[in-house]
Amino acid sequence: MQARLKHGTLRDTAFVTRPCIDYKKFMEKAVAYRDTNYHRESNIAAKKFVKSMETGQNVRANMEAQYSTQTKENRRLMTSIVETVMFCASGNIPLRGHSGDSGSFVNLLLFRIDAGDEDLKRHFARMAGNAKYTSPMIQNEILKVASNMIVHDIVMEANKSFVSVIADESCDISGKEQLSIVLRWSEKYKSIRIFKCNFKRVLEALDSLARDANSETRAKAFSLKSALEKSSVIYAVCLIGRYSALMEPLARALQAVGVSVPSVKNLTSSLQSVIAEERNDSEIALNIYKEACEIAGLKELTIPRVVEVQVYRDNVCADSASQYFKRSVYLPYVDGLSCSIRERFIDNPSFFSLLSILPPNKPVHVDEVERLYLLDNLQNEVRLWRTSLSSDVNDECLEGLLLSARDYPSVYTAIQIVMTLPATTVEAERSFSCMERVKTWLRSSMTSNRLSDLCVLHCHREMVTEEKINRVVSSIVSGKRRMDF
Known part of the structure; x- marks a missing residue:
């Protein structure tokens, strides 16, 4: 109770820390106090304490059980909030409205309450406006954690193999230059x-x-x-x-x-x-x-x-x-x-020159490939490697050719480049289309960090799974919070 008074969740401390001396409105205030959540919770807690003392139950065990129940409820509450934020982000639904208590995010939370989310309903009823975990700051934190996890998973998957990087720039609706980085593994x-x-x-x-x-x-x-x-x-x-x-x-x-x-x-x-x-x-x-x-x-x-x-x-x-x-x-x-x-x-020599080293093509651009990609002694390695191959090998099975070139480092690197070299920049252009859908004239004041996080979640919405949501919740609740998780 003292913690709640400290944080300012009780507007009137009469009947709590001081007596009620407003005798003119005594009955009205007494009835209002009887209907408050903190009075009911305190009454229930007092009855449980008396019962535990009468039955000889362990007070510490009861407190730990109550704490565990409360933390589970708080975690379910945070899961509901994180799910709603990630649902809006992956579906490109604007979270905010004209004010802090409006917008699709708040409306979806209210819809969850109407659908029977009792934890969320109790949370909204008893917590102050600055402790509901629905502020833009919390939204940005959830978006940042989720996008970082998706990027981390992509990088970890890419590190298992060899990759090429596509980088391209474009201006958003407000004229700011945005960089798109694509890892490669309008008809x-x-x-x-x-x-x-x-x-x-x-x-x-x-x-x-x-x-x-x-x-x-x-x-x-x-x-x-x-x-x-x-x-x-x-x-x-x-x-x-x-x-x-x-x-x-x-x-x-x-x-x-x-x-x-x-x-x-x-x-x-x-x-x-x-x-x-x-x-x-x-x-x-x-x-x-x-x-x-x-x-x-x-x-x-x-x-x-x-x-x-x-x-x-x-x-x-x-x-x-x-x-x-x-x-x-x-x-x-x-x-x-x-x-x-x-x-x-x-x-186009820069586009197809690498393919000339692969059978059954005639190796006519080996010196150019060696100079363009800084592959040392490539010409001699290609001659030795192609001599060791069987006559029916072609360039359709690049994985097989890669395995056969393990003893020839420059050839091995050249085949890796062939396997990852992008034929077009369509992936980067597709990300700019995503940016145009996310940052519109109605959302032109969006910051670059929020835009980046929303674009990652929208582009990779297939990675927004239940397991990912649980990881985001665990990361969010691991920090210092007003509520216990």
């Missing part, structure tokens, strides 16, 4: 294909708007419909839609988590071969032209007139409309696409 093409498949419906919708909408919308719809109905636009939609669908597997692989360099090499090589075959196949260009004619509702697409002075465009020599679009649109697009893939992936 544009699909949208174009879907647009091409629904191109006729788009034209029909624009035609309806151009006839039935208000004047401003009619003008915009008519202008857009007129632009889309041009033969060059329809042919371009069919052409880009075809090759966008062809590139979907590569785009999906590059956006996957943990994509490896060898798999990207195989996909790009296959894609390059298919594009080269289709370029030399005259039927492909003709089929694209026929599809464009069907969409346009014409037997032949219209071609631009021949100009005398070639300033803005060249005059393409063609005997027919199909030949014109093949020479002016199809071949330049396919050649440009093929060159872009080759420059980005196949002819």
